[in-house]
Amino acid sequence: MTTEPLPAWFTPPPGGWTADDMDKLPPGAPRMELIDGALILLSPQTRFHSKVMLRLAHALEEAVPRGVDVLQEMTMKLGKHQRPEPDLLVYRYEDEDDEHLDWYRATHVPPEDVLIAVEIVSEESQDRDRTTKPLKYALAGIPHFWRIEREEQGPAIHVFELDGTRDPRYVPTTIARERLKLDVPFPIDIDVKALSRR
DSSP states (O other), X not given: OOOOOOOGXXXXXXXXXXXXXXXXXXXXXXXEEEETTEEEEOOOOOHHHHHHHHHHHHHHHXXXXXXXXXXXXXXXXXXXXXXXXXXXXEEEOOGGGGGOHHHHHOOBOOGGGEEEEEEEOOGGGHXXXXXXXXXXXXXXXXXXXXXXXXXXXXXXXXXXXXXXXXXXXXXXXXXXXXXXXXXXXXXXXXXXXGXXXX
């Protein structure tokens, strides 16, 4: 049995992959993120993952105040060799951004604009979603991180907040399995069980 050779674009550029290189990938390239200079191919989503992401995005869009928006599967440049792609981003924007064509062409969100990064844990992404990516998000100063785990009875939303020390790290604030009610970064009230109902 022979395998197909890797495409030429998959060869790392001199000096290794950078966050800026991600914008130079060909249109047919699979979805990837860059972690510590390594390209990570993103696996196909499960129905649970896809449904929870879609419904949570909708619930967050209903809750966000003016000047805040929600994006699915958009990368962030966190440094020269870091360009992760959370499942959802809640971020601030200026009203005048809507008037600029460049805003619509943007391929990433600056981390300083991000209020919440959300990861829905899947089997192949457990280590990245539970350990690697939250550490990088905290170091980038993203104030809130949500990790969603699939449990027997449905999704569980683990909510974390930056602890404000000189050594940034997340501290857990709640785990919601029935309803998620928060006051920060804005009032949020989400029926967690409904996120995965058929």
